[in-house]
Each structure stands twice: as structure tokens, then as C-alpha cells.
Amino acid sequence: MGKRHLGAGLAVGALLAASLAVPAGADDGIRSGYSYMTPETKGMQDDDFQNPGMIWVDDGEKLWNTVDGKAGKACATCHKDAATSMKGVATVYPKYDPKIKKVKNIEWQVNNCRTERMQAKPWKYESGQLLAMTVYIRHQSRGMPMNVSVDGDAIPFFQAGEKFYNQRRGLLDMACKHCHADNAGKNARANLLSQGQTNGFPVYRLKWQKAGSTHRRFRGCNKQVRATPYKAGSDEYMNLELYVAWRGRGLPVETPAVRN
């Protein structure tokens, strides 16, 4: 990686692009959505100056340092520099929280800090702020392998997610597994089906023209088969998010990834 760029004396952009290039996959045939993208889309993701998702990273950094709520605190008040305190966090979320006896994701944890420690209002799911903060936090783990825990107390939640993944739904009567396990790599008309991995989320999706959360994607995939989706932030999607993160174990965090 990157040696020839080092000698080339090119712009910093090229150097970054080389050092951040994402490996095509991890072990066991587990493949990132990145590996199914066109060279153009991959190029957009690889170059921080072209990657439209980087705007959410910048916005997230500002919010990280902004005091909000009655307690007069910012995220940085407690967590200091995100580059160290948030490094690796994305690799272990969603995770079981013994206090709520459920699985929580990063969005949930951000809002919990806001209400409990900052005495600030929670951000709405899919709001610009919650997306930016989630992108910013996950970005601190870019390149690190996904490694969620599915042992111990997490087991029943993992199993619920697995059941969801394999259950047919909607008028088209399809489960997640029909598209993303049984038929990954095949074409559904112009769409190349990927394994439906979440390592790049929140992703910048060209079709959306903005960043979007894992739960937004789940809702979209549910509606596609004409099934009633669950609410973003619902227990059902938390469990599903845990299961899907486990399917992608070992894949590098890519946030903010660029997808079609």
C-alpha cells in the first residue's frame, strides 16, 4: 500500500487515498459493500476531499465541542479528544447495556448522554445532528475491525436479530437473507446485491443525496418487499443491527462510506 504515492510527491489527497484504501474483504468470504461498488464510487469514498460524507464528520466535530443543555456541558467536557476516547467504539456497538437490560447502538448512547449528563433534549433519529455525531464517532474507528460481542447477556438479543434476519415478510414474502445471504453477488436488474453489511454506516448514499443511518436502510429494505417497517430506534432494529454487525465481523469500519 501507498509506497509509490509516497515517492510521487503528489498532493496530500493522493496520500490519504492510498493510506485509507479499504481491503476488499475480511476472512470467511465476508465482504464489505465497498467491494461491490463501481470504481467511481470507490474513488469517491477513498478520497477524503471528494467523499461527501466528510461534511458530516466536520459537523459532528463541531457539535462534539459545542456546549448544550442545562448542565452546561459539551461531549468534549467529559470525553475530551474524540480521536483517543472514541477510538474503537464503533467496533463494539451495538452492545448489551446491563442498566437497560437491552442492546443499545451509538445513536441511543449519544441521546442518553444528552438527556442524562447534559440535560439536553435528545436528537431525533435521522436528524442532521444525530447523523453527524454518529458519523463523527464511528469515523474515529475507521480501518479497525468490527468486533461486537454476542456472548452472555447479549445472546437472546442476538438470537432475536438472527430470527428477524431470516423471517420472511411483506407481500413479496422475502427475508433479509434471501437477498443478502442467498443471492449476494447476483443482479436484481441493475442492482448488484451486496451482503448488506453495516460497517460503512451511516453511509453517504448517492440515491439519498445525504448520509443515512442503519435503521433508515433497514426501513427501506423492509418497504421494498412491501412490509411494514419498524421505527428507527426500535428494539427490533437494535437486535437486527447487532446481528448484522456480527455478520460483518472483521470488516473494517469505513464510516463515512459512499454507496449507490
Place this chain on the structure above:
Amino acid sequence: MGIRTLAVAAMGVALTLAVHGDAAAAESVKYKVVDESSIPKSLTGKPGDPKKGRALAINRKKGNCLACHVMPIPEQPFHGNIGTDLNGVGSRYSEGELRLRVVDPKVVNPDTIMPAFYKTAGLHRVLKKWQGKTIIGAQDVEDIIAYLKTLK
């Protein structure tokens, strides 16, 4: 952004037989599966129209068979390859076998991704606007069968 990327992005999710379909038909016709392999009798008693059937196979909100199958429809780009190539399918199966595979392919393969195009029973969390509806109507099924029979 490359032109190809743009084209793909604009295409959106083609598979989705999309959210704004015309009102689909309810499952009003009863049919009989024979030997778990065939529905020999027409659903409507009216002959199918192969021209209409071909159009339904293309229509993303109706059959959308092209989402998953290669078919002899050269003017349409991007045929899916999830299912079998349907070239010659009219010689491989009888009319009744074809009908079963469109009406309820899960009788043949319980694990298949292919939707049952004329079935309302046993579904989970169907969106309200589609509840009690089938993906296509009984005459649509017959039109598609008439078209598949021409694929010799």
C-alpha cells in the same frame, strides 16, 4: 462522479416492485394444486394474451420478472440473474407447471426467493395498503402464462 455511477444511482432500487403500484387484485379465485406440481386449470377460464404477459413481465410494479430472470426481451437493459434463464421455459414445463410456479413457487421450493404472485395467505407484516391483495390479478397470471408458453 462518473456517468455510470450517476446512471446506477438514478436507477434506484429496481427490484422493489415499488411502493406506488396500482391497486392490486384481491385473491378471489380459488385454484387447485395437483400432485404438488401443477395448477392445470386456468384461473379465469379466459385465454391469456401473450403480448400483455410480456409487458407485465417488464413492468416493475407488476410482474417485474426481469428483476430476477434473463428473458428474450432485448430492448430492456439489465436483466437480473437471481433466477433461472427463462429462455426455453415453455418447452421445459407444461402450462399447469408454469402456472404453479407463478401463482405459488413455494410449493415447489419452500426456500425460494421468488414471490408468490397470486397468494395472500401466510404473509407477515404486509404494508396496510397491500393487505389482502395479490401482487398481480388472476387474468394477469393467465397473460403471463400465455407469454411463457411462447418461450420455446
